[in-house]
Amino acid sequence: MKILAVTLPKVRICAVGQWPADRIDRDGFLILDDVVQKEIANIASLVSYECGEHIYAQEAPEQYIYVPHSGAVRVSHQLADGRNQIVAFYMPGEPFGLGENGVYLNSACALTDCLLVRVPRAALDALCEHEPRLQQDCLVGAMAQLRLSQRHLLIVTHQRALKRVADFLRECSRQQEVFDPVRNVLSLIMDRSDIADYLGTSVETVSRMLGKLEEEGLVKRLDARSLWLDLPRLNDLLDN
Known part of the structure; x- marks a missing residue:
């Protein structure tokens, strides 16, 4: 310091x-x-x-x-x-x-x-x-x-791990420091271990849920820390 x-x-x-x-x-x-x-x-x-x-x-x-x-x-x-x-x-x-x-x-x-x-x-x-x-x-x-x-309480109380990860991404997208609304690109500043500790799950689960979201076209991994987000579809997932 x-x-x-x-x-x-x-x-x-x-x-x-x-x-x-x-x-x-x-x-x-x-x-x-x-x-x-x-x-x-x-x-x-x-x-x-x-x-x-x-x-x-x-x-x-x-x-x-x-x-x-x-x-x-x-x-x-x-x-x-x-x-x-x-x-x-x-x-x-x-x-x-x-x-x-x-x-x-x-x-x-x-x-x-x-x-x-x-x-x-x-x-x-x-x-x-x-x-x-x-x-x-x-x-x-x-x-x-x-x-x-x-x-944090609202995110971790989702019973489905998929919704926990999706909600986490949506919350991150509301931070102007890390989200580009023109390109819909989120720059993750935390690693998967941090995300897992925040969501109350494992690193393996976070990786698996990110993979599932990508398979369904809701996110696209651009590199290790950058994700393109389909926010309308993420919202639909979380609201249903």
Whole structure:
């Protein structure tokens, strides 16, 4: 991890819920006014992590809230039996790092090289006490974490492995960082082991279901990490 001695970029937080049109930019991020941006810049820092580098450990003291500026983060939970369950993949604008009772519930690792805005939790709490606008905007971050948890729960509760994989691909297609809507091409930034841990299945099952989707013409593998998606047909599969 490196702390970068540069001017903090404007913080972007994915808009969740109902917001007036003038509070959301064209990319779907909440527009934070200049006063809020300045106050965040006074307490935050920009940090870089290399692919595979650990950001924090499960049950470690909760010190920071993070907002990805670029790259992606994998958050996972080690179960009592030693198995690893990936609970979310965080993209730019999706805050993470909320703990409980002063500790992190999960561990976080850089899925790619990434830049993160790191905000000390204690300083953020103190700032929110006298800045109602910031408190409201930070609530969006908490809602974003809840949305990702709900998304994960909905995907893994599909009884059919084929629908789990199809739903995962559809959810990834909603991320502008990894999906080209003109070509309908998804660039997977995670490997099949990560996908299996996220979906609660095996690598072999993920490979087999991807093969079945390709046989049925719903996806086409362009290379090891790039997939062409027939989104209308994926939607039909998932809605029936």
